[in-house]
Amino acid sequence: MNIPFLVNMLAFVFSLFVVGAILGAAFSRTEVGSRVIAQARQKLRVLMFGWEFPPFNSGGLGVACLGLTRSLANKDLDLVFVMPKRLPGPVPFAKIVSAQIDQTQTEDGRTITYSVTDYSINSPVTPYVSSEVYANSKDGLRFEDGTPVYGTDLVSEARRYAKLGGAIAKREPHDLIYAHDWLSFGAGKEAKRISRKPLIAHVHSTEFDRTGGDGIDQRIYDLERAGMHAADRVVAVSGRTKQAVVDRYAIPEEKVRVVWNGIDKTTAPAPDPASPKRLSSLKKAGYKLVLFLGRITIQKGPDYFIRAARRVVDRDKNVLFILAGSGDMERQMMHLAASLGIADKVLFPGFLRGHDQHEAYALADLFVMPSVSEPFGLAALEAMRVGTPVIVSKQSGVAEAIPSALKVDFWDVEKMADLMLSVLESPALREELSRKGVAEAAGLTWDRSAEEIRSLIDGLTLRAA
Amino acid sequence: MASICIYLQIHQPYRLKHYRVFDVGNDSEYFNDAGESDLNNGRILRKVAEKSYLPTALLLLRMLEEHPGFRVSLSLSGIVVKQLERDAPEVLELFKRMVATGRVEILGETYYHSLAFFYSLPEFERQVAKHRELIARVFGVEPRVFRNTELSYRNDLGTWADAQGYAGVITEGWDAILGWRSPNFVYRPKGASQARLLLKNYRFSDDIAFRFSSRAWGEWPLTVEKFGQWVAAAEGDTINLFMDFETFGEHQWRETGIFDFLEHLPRELSKNPRIDFKTPSEVIAAYEPKDEVDIPHILTWADTDRDLTAWVGNDLQRSAIEKLYGLETGVLASSDTKLVEDWRRLQTSDHFYYMCTKWSADGDVHAYFSPYASPYEAFTSYMSALVDLEVRLRRGEAVSP
Structure with missing residues (x-):
């Protein structure tokens, strides 16, 4: 029988799959397992616990994991990326990987299946939503037959994942443990208990961000807090997030490092010049397009966007607002636009991916990210990268990293509307913001983020040695 | 008899x-x-x-x-x-x-x-x-x-x-x-x-x-x-x-x-x-x-309300129909027969019925008669089509002297 040992031993519903991520510049997925294994023993070995990994991801966490691990792999590290569950993908590419990796065995002869999985999803709902919303969501990650990928209760899934952490730590030799967000913190903490290696907890978002500060899930907060306290170092994606880690989770300031997220062609492929530019028809007809792109949830502030839109429309009837994404507030936002009398000015294209998403970023005249509480806000960088001016809320982490961008308090819809109109009415300002935005985004690479993490790892492993 | x-x-x-x-x-x-x-x-x-x-x-x-x-x-x-x-x-x-x-x-x-x-x-x-x-x-x-x-x-x-x-x-x-x-x-x-x-x-x-x-x-x-x-x-x-x-x-x-x-x-x-x-x-x-x-208020044969609320009862439906009739002057002035025909086909009451949210958030009661997954899906398609009508109107204006 070729059944993974852990499945039998632990009798958990979900089986263990380790994603050997990462490679050099060519990033050929077929090489995944073999190179990781072949080069394993000479390098510093990092055992990384995550929850999602593109293309099977739902939001920024998976994107950040891809960007970071890809760049870290270029920094003379051997990375093993662990996911709690194998996600069977219907695409050919997943099969290629599995076939090659089925031969991989650990030292004691047990089979470990390495798999990078591919699965396209409809919705950005997962680790970035509260557990309750997740449970109630009809749009969660689902297999083709409709069964949820991670079950209905994220907290219990995270706890089960945590129990596996120790077993994995015994089987995967490593020098350092790295865990992404609360869903993986338990696993990282358990691994550390077994191997006594240093642990880094990377905070991509906190429960306070996800809930907009309203009605946090105490169980999740406890998992976050325990993970951060058990860690030797905490990485926060922004100064804003660091402040939350210190203030709300009582972590000593000196234990927390700020490492901004990045953007490069790994996580945001450059738009294909041949890709369609369908939205340009609207622009040729005289409309200016203002884009919101993100989950339509309380955290992202879509309601402030629509209220600002109302004010803009009063001044300029030629502006259309595109509210792209899905989420539990989508229907409410349609009613809000209708009740404000601008149902014909706010268009809802749903969740955008691939070409559609690139096109929206590239052809919008303005991108607005009015988040109520945003640990970082990669979407702003995606827009800037393709030359689209952005307005971000002061309550978003990315604001620290992009000096040229326009900033506004999320609640100040009057100011937000003024800024929108300024950008839309002034080609010179648009040009200026576009130029500076491209330059600033270009400086924020994943390699830069990985470099900072690498030096953090060096510091910890030297000390441990 | x-x-x-x-x-x-x-x-x-x-x-x-x-x-x-x-x-x-x-x-x-x-x-x-x-x-x-x-x-x-x-x-x-x-x-x-x-x-x-x-x-x-x-x-x-x-x-x-x-x-x-x-x-x-x-x-x-x-x-x-x-x-x-x-x-x-x-x-x-x-x-x-x-x-x-x-x-x-x-x-x-x-x-x-x-x-x-x-x-x-x-x-x-x-x-x-x-x-x-x-x-x-x-x-x-x-x-x-x-x-x-x-x-x-x-x-x-x-x-x-x-x-x-x-x-x-x-x-x-x-x-x-x-x-x-x-x-x-x-x-x-x-x-x-x-x-x-x-x-x-x-x-x-x-x-x-x-x-x-x-x-x-x-x-x-x-x-x-x-x-x-x-x-x-x-x-x-x-x-x-x-x-x-x-x-x-x-x-x-x-x-x-x-x-x-x-x-x-x-x-x-x-x-x-x-x-x-x-x-x-x-x-x-x-x-x-x-x-x-004497029937001073609108009466219909639909639902237990017997009024127009199945078609124009919520703000989405009202926004859509008001926008539609707001285009009347421009559409008729365009003398573009295809445009006029499309505008009129969009007047058919069924489009608004599909946007009804009256009985539940999911519009389950009307689901039998609706080809859309939800009233919101019907609404977004409809509003996007109305914007396209506007674009066609604008193009027509740009062409004519």
Whole structure:
């Protein structure tokens, strides 16, 4: 029988799959397992616990994991990326990987299946939503037959994942443990208990961000807090997030490092010049397009966007607002636009991916990210990268990293509307913001983020040695 | 003497395909879904024709042949006639043969099955005129009795029909407007001189249209004998059975026995010498009006509210329809026939019905009649299409001097 040992031993519903991520510049997925294994023993070995990994991801966490691990792999590290569950993908590419990796065995002869999985999803709902919303969501990650990928209760899934952490730590030799967000913190903490290696907890978002500060899930907060306290170092994606880690989770300031997220062609492929530019028809007809792109949830502030839109429309009837994404507030936002009398000015294209998403970023005249509480806000960088001016809320982490961008308090819809109109009415300002935005985004690479993490790892492993 | 007056509604909208923001300005074919979904209009029409239109029309023709006293009346939207011409011409031929018997009356309505009366009287009149022309061309007859979309009615519709020379108007016989009075009489619309009001007997109509196959209903199974007894016992001059033509074979499947019920109805009812069949015009000619009925607020035949809230009850629906009629001046001034036609097809009441959120957040109650996954999906497609209409208007303005 070729059944993974852990499945039998632990009798958990979900089986263990380790994603050997990462490679050099060519990033050929077929090489995944073999190179990781072949080069394993000479390098510093990092055992990384995550929850999602593109293309099977739902939001920024998976994107950040891809960007970071890809760049870290270029920094003379051997990375093993662990996911709690194998996600069977219907695409050919997943099969290629599995076939090659089925031969991989650990030292004691047990089979470990390495798999990078591919699965396209409809919705950005997962680790970035509260557990309750997740449970109630009809749009969660689902297999083709409709069964949820991670079950209905994220907290219990995270706890089960945590129990596996120790077993994995015994089987995967490593020098350092790295865990992404609360869903993986338990696993990282358990691994550390077994191997006594240093642990880094990377905070991509906190429960306070996800809930907009309203009605946090105490169980999740406890998992976050325990993970951060058990860690030797905490990485926060922004100064804003660091402040939350210190203030709300009582972590000593000196234990927390700020490492901004990045953007490069790994996580945001450059738009294909041949890709369609369908939205340009609207622009040729005289409309200016203002884009919101993100989950339509309380955290992202879509309601402030629509209220600002109302004010803009009063001044300029030629502006259309595109509210792209899905989420539990989508229907409410349609009613809000209708009740404000601008149902014909706010268009809802749903969740955008691939070409559609690139096109929206590239052809919008303005991108607005009015988040109520945003640990970082990669979407702003995606827009800037393709030359689209952005307005971000002061309550978003990315604001620290992009000096040229326009900033506004999320609640100040009057100011937000003024800024929108300024950008839309002034080609010179648009040009200026576009130029500076491209330059600033270009400086924020994943390699830069990985470099900072690498030096953090060096510091910890030297000390441990 | 009591008369049975049966009128059956035939209508199919041009359903709007999933129309995306990315289609705006690039694709102005709103109604050409050609896939396997329920947005493929030709596919739906052929399905309904097979299940309902063909077998029912054949049966009605035979009934007309076998029972010289049998009468039935039809109302067809203009857009269903056009779709039948294209996708099921054999059905239209059967309808023509029915009308040729002289015992099938065709009612007047709006060509686009719209709510234009309540939003733009000039547009409403244009659509009624367009419908008259079509009915004259296809059936060689002129409607004498008017029925507005979804039996919607208000006093001013009665006076409008009166001024236009119609013999009468049809609407719902709803208790709230009738009070102690029975729907089984002819009435006068408030303010009308000649025109009469015929009111649907919704209890008997719904026994057939909605409850026929319901095993939870105490009277199930409904037989022609039982129905004949009820009708014989009912007071009044006329029992108006108004329902969708699709009741036969579509809403009530063949397996429910609905065709047998229909087939045996004339024979069973004609056993009683006090009962006959009449068309709406014949009812109006035969019976004196008993009273005047005052309907100051919009009445329809839908839901328990019997108003327009199924179509324009929420802010999404109101935004959509107000935007639509807000484009009227520009659209008509464009003299772009395709643009005008698309704008009118978007007036069909079904589009707004699909956006109804009345009973639950998911609009479950209306789900049976909606090809969209949710009212919100219907709304986003519709609003994007309206923006495309605007883009076309702008382009037209840019071209013309």
